[in-house]
Amino acid sequence: MSSIRWTFPSVSGLFPSIGAAATRRVQSWARNRQGLDPDHIELSARRTYILPTGVGMIYALMSFAMLMGSMNYNNNLSFLLTFLLIALGFVAMHQCQRNLVGLDVSFAGVEPVFAGQSSQFRIVVTNHSKSPRNRIRLYVDTTLSDIHDLEPGESQVFVIALATDKRGWVKLKRFGIRTLFPFELFRSWAWLHMDIRGLVYPKPLDDAPPPPASQMALGHRQHDARGEEDFAGLRRFVVGDSPRNVAWKAYARSGQLLSKQFSGADTSSQWFDFSEFDNVGVEERLSTLARWIIDADRTNEDYGLKMPSDDIAPAHGEAHRHRCLEALALYGLEHE
Amino acid sequence: MSRIKRHGTDGSLLSSLPWTLASLALALLPHVIYLPVWISAAFLACGLWRYMIEKRRAALPSTWIRAALALACFLGVLFEYQTISGVGPGSALLAIMASLKLLETRKRRDQFVLLFIAIFLVMSALLREQYLWSLPYLVVAMIFIMTAWLRMSAAASESIRRSFATGGRLLLYAAPIAIVMWVFFPRISSPFWAVPIDTSSGVSGLSSTMSPGDISSLSLSNEVAFRVRFDSQIPAARDLYWRGLVLHQFNGRSWKGSEPSMGRRAAQQIEVRGEPVRYRITMEATRQHWVYALDIPYQWDLHKTRMSAQQVLARDFPIDQRIAYQVESYTDYRAGADMNDFVRDRYLALPDSSNRRTAELARQMRRDAGSDGAFINALLALFHDEDFYYTLQPPPLGRNPVDNFLFDTRRGFCEHYASAFTVMMRSAGIPARIVLGYQGGELNPLGNYMIVRQSDAHAWAEVWFAGRGWVRVDPTAAVAPERIELGIAESMFDGIGLEWGLSAPSKFLHQMQLRWDAMNAQWNDWVLGYGPEKQNAFMGLLGMDNPSWRKMLLTLITLVIGLILLISGILALRYRPPPPDRATILYRRFVAKTGHQLSIGESPAAFAMRASTGSRLSADTILDITNSYQEARYGGVDALALQRLETQVAAIP
Numbered sequence: 001m002s003s004i005r006w007t008f009p010s011v012s013g014l015f016p017s018i019g020a021a022a023t024r025r026v027q028s029w030a031r032n033r034q035g036l037d038p039d040h041i042e043l044s045a046r047r048t049y050i051l052p053t054g055v056g057m058i059y060a061l062m063s064f065a066m067l068m069g070s071m072n073y074n075n076n077l078s079f080l081l082t083f084l085l086i087a088l089g090f091v092a093m094h095q096c097q098r099n100l101v102g103l104d105v106s107f108a109g110v111e112p113v114f115a116g117q118s119s120q121f122r123i124v125v126t127n128h129s130k131s132p133r134n135r136i137r138l139y140v141d142t143t144l145s146d147i148h149d150l151e152p153g154e155s156q157v158f159v160i161a162l163a164t165d166k167r168g169w170v171k172l173k174r175f176g177i178r179t180l181f182p183f184e185l186f187r188s189w190a191w192l193h194m195d196i197r198g199l200v201y202p203k204p205l206d207d208a209p210p211p212p213a214s215q216m217a218l219g220h221r222q223h224d225a226r227g228e229e230d231f232a233g234l235r236r237f238v239v240g241d242s243p244r245n246v247a248w249k250a251y252a253r254s255g256q257l258l259s260k261q262f263s264g265a266d267t268s269s270q271w272f273d274f275s276e277f278d279n280v281g282v283e284e285r286l287s288t289l290a291r292w293i294i295d296a297d298r299t300n301e302d303y304g305l306k307m308p309s310d311d312i313a314p315a316h317g318e319a320h321r322h323r324c325l326e327a328l329a330l331y332g333l334e335h336e
Numbered sequence: 337m338s339r340i341k342r343h344g345t346d347g348s349l350l351s352s353l354p355w356t357l358a359s360l361a362l363a364l365l366p367h368v369i370y371l372p373v374w375i376s377a378a379f380l381a382c383g384l385w386r387y388m389i390e391k392r393r394a395a396l397p398s399t400w401i402r403a404a405l406a407l408a409c410f411l412g413v414l415f416e417y418q419t420i421s422g423v424g425p426g427s428a429l430l431a432i433m434a435s436l437k438l439l440e441t442r443k444r445r446d447q448f449v450l451l452f453i454a455i456f457l458v459m460s461a462l463l464r465e466q467y468l469w470s471l472p473y474l475v476v477a478m479i480f481i482m483t484a485w486l487r488m489s490a491a492a493s494e495s496i497r498r499s500f501a502t503g504g505r506l507l508l509y510a511a512p513i514a515i516v517m518w519v520f521f522p523r524i525s526s527p528f529w530a531v532p533i534d535t536s537s538g539v540s541g542l543s544s545t546m547s548p549g550d551i552s553s554l555s556l557s558n559e560v561a562f563r564v565r566f567d568s569q570i571p572a573a574r575d576l577y578w579r580g581l582v583l584h585q586f587n588g589r590s591w592k593g594s595e596p597s598m599g600r601r602a603a604q605q606i607e608v609r610g611e612p613v614r615y616r617i618t619m620e621a622t623r624q625h626w627v628y629a630l631d632i633p634y635q636w637d638l639h640k641t642r643m644s645a646q647q648v649l650a651r652d653f654p655i656d657q658r659i660a661y662q663v664e665s666y667t668d669y670r671a672g673a674d675m676n677d678f679v680r681d682r683y684l685a686l687p688d689s690s691n692r693r694t695a696e697l698a699r700q701m702r703r704d705a706g707s708d709g710a711f712i713n714a715l716l717a718l719f720h721d722e723d724f725y726y727t728l729q730p731p732p733l734g735r736n737p738v739d740n741f742l743f744d745t746r747r748g749f750c751e752h753y754a755s756a757f758t759v760m761m762r763s764a765g766i767p768a769r770i771v772l773g774y775q776g777g778e779l780n781p782l783g784n785y786m787i788v789r790q791s792d793a794h795a796w797a798e799v800w801f802a803g804r805g806w807v808r809v810d811p812t813a814a815v816a817p818e819r820i821e822l823g824i825a826e827s828m829f830d831g832i833g834l835e836w837g838l839s840a841p842s843k844f845l846h847q848m849q850l851r852w853d854a855m856n857a858q859w860n861d862w863v864l865g866y867g868p869e870k871q872n873a874f875m876g877l878l879g880m881d882n883p884s885w886r887k888m889l890l891t892l893i894t895l896v897i898g899l900i901l902l903i904s905g906i907l908a909l910r911y912r913p914p915p916p917d918r919a920t921i922l923y924r925r926f927v928a929k930t931g932h933q934l935s936i937g938e939s940p941a942a943f944a945m946r947a948s949t950g951s952r953l954s955a956d957t958i959l960d961i962t963n964s965y966q967e968a969r970y971g972g973v974d975a976l977a978l979q980r981l982e983t984q985v986a987a988i989p
Contacts, residue, residue, distance in 0.1 A: 038935075042913065045908075055445075055448055058448075058452070062452060062455070062456075066455075066456075066459055069459065069463070071524065073463055073657070074523065074524070074867065075462060075463055075466070075657075076466075076518070076863055076864050076865075076866050077462040077466050077470050077471065077474060077863075077864070078459050078462045078463055079518055079521065080471075080474065080514060080518050081455075081458060081459055081462060081474055081478075082459075083513070083514040083515075083517040083518050083521070084474075084478060084507070084510055084511070084514040085455070086513075086514070086517065087509075087510035087511070087513035087514040087517065088482070088506060088507070088510040090510070090513060090896075090900050090903075091506050091509040091510045091513070091900075091903060092506065094900070094903060094904045094907050095506065095907060098904075098907040098908060098910070098911045099911070101908075101911060102911055102912060102913045104913075128913040128914060129910075129911045129912060129913050129914070130910075130914070131910050131911050133911075134490070135489060135490070135491075147491075149491055149494075180489060181489070182485075182486055182502060182506060183482075183485050183486070183489075184445075184448075184488075184489050
């Protein structure tokens, strides 16, 4: 769907630089006018804007030409056709705006991702009215969500995927909801400014060195204890798993990405220390630590994280993993 | 992947393409009879081809093939029409463009172009011909086009019924706005520029030459030539001579007139007496210049129309569309009283070598009669008393048709008698000419107007007397007076029709025909003929006397804005979120009583937490009510919860 582009030129298509500057100004005007939105909002008519599309312009030109023709020939039936087209334009304009007004838009969360992956913001749009809403789409700049129709009472989850390149917060300061229904003569849209953000973990280093032995808590385990002989089973591949642990044979057989699980010494616990690196930059340290955490989490062993600001005691599990990775993601960044 | 696969279509057009094709076909349908067959065939072929391509996910034809086809088709149109302007070649080009555009339509949105073409085709169909069915056609075509338009952007899974319903609903909203615009948009009477409208088929009018004896039977087309609505008293049947054109050059076999010319003096040469006859004519297209009017027209309101020499009305350009005009005629008149010798000789000219016996007879009779008037009477008496017959199927005439007719066959219709009479007059030295037009007409009691058909076409003579001018003499009246008194249609029911070789239709069928014609006449009058005068009259009915176009535009804009606001209101109602239910209303009442404000997006639980400190209500009450509210609102169909909430909220002082 999103691969379909306009066949007709739009104003911004013809004058990209002017269009971009104008868009920025208009957007900041709208932001000042509307203020910050809560996470859940009903679209009002006051904030639903509308403009003709390129097709709409051509349609207007055609109607004008037809009016001239009708006047020239003084033909009452072609007058009627022309006026019907003009009236349809007016009706389409109101229909287009009404297609958005009254929709419920709420933020439905975003999962943390590793830098380099795209952050998937989930927005739920609900149609409480008794009429269907057609061809609704969310967008941020040029990033478009899928198009959905909303039957009366129906809710749909729209996903806006934002590319990330560095750790920290990725903010969705503004997103739009728009529709071209019914005849694509008009584009009606609303801008929403919710205070929503997604967490981006540091990108795990692919070829990280093993955790230094000195950081092993008890020294029982050797760093290469992840040997194949301790193979414990397969589980579904999750983002961040090392490619080395992917069961490629199983993939070739089933087409499903699976990661090998190893049973490590779950009694052992180890500390990963941010300060115990020599001649390594901050980002690389964080990436290395992220890799160690992922690997440790996979083997289900306890691990702790020592950061300059605070320490996270050894533990394991999904929440612990998230806590550690979040600490890495936000290291050195202001808490907002 | 193979090359073909890579360029193949993806089937995404399957849900909308049939509708686009149907819209185009519907738009093209009224043009088919005018277009060369190969264009319609090309459209059909391209449409089917394109559909099969989509169905089989095959590849579109290559650019080279398309370019070659485009060139061939364009040249074909040029060859066919020799021009590319005008409605005929224009619609041919549109049809070609649609066919070729189909072959390069890859994306769904490319169909916009096709639908624009469809709209233009519908418009040119309306420009070409306007019948009673043109309005339903317009509406159906629009519904199809709008449905195709909706389907182009709708989800592929959307049902046809739903697209139809949406399209129909939007058209229904648009209709009142369009009608208001149609009524109030100021009409102007004159076109800006004239582009010919090609109406090559089915147009009939008077022929501009007349050869009695060549064609041995008269075409009795029942087609309407024009309709007349009288504002004043309807003249007697014997005065219903509708003047068309004048023929004055005779070569022994056939009569010919001259092209319409600027006869500045022609109108000045008319003196009128008595009361005028006022009427309005709605004339069908003839592709000729002649404008019909009751003998003799004195004033008319048709644009670019003048009185040509010989007191006939002619327009500067051919009449290729139905036109309506108001005329004032006088049945009692005197025209062309002064005539110089040069012109007089033109009306006396006869070829020397033909019809000698007729000339002989004329001179003989003139001598016997003693005066011109007596001579005319004697000649009419001859037609009446001797065995001359009126028939629509006369025998063919030989090399000297007038001699042949007068002395041998003695059977003929108006042309024969008018021709013979005029030749006789000229032979006797009386200037004479032939007028072609229509005589009579059928009064349609259902619409109170007169229908003049092609079968009412008639030819009569005019003779010139010094001091008196041109005087109409109808020799046919001497032979078949009922033809003049009753008109051809009514006389058919008296059994005369059979005699004329007509199979008389039954009275019932004729009634139906009259009813249909009355509907058509109303349609022509009020819808097609809604011009400056009609509009003015209608504005008068609405209480605006002679409004300026500014005032009308202002009214138009005001009304349209009003209607749009109304529709906007209807849409707002349709799309409004449901009103708050009882539980929500009660909850709001409760929130107001806590003395706190609910912030946007705050959940009831969060609010309860916040409000329980520093409120005049106890924390328990707040919690209870919040629980009841959540139970009533989200807990399903628990009627008790709502009742509990009701009493709890009411209990708060």
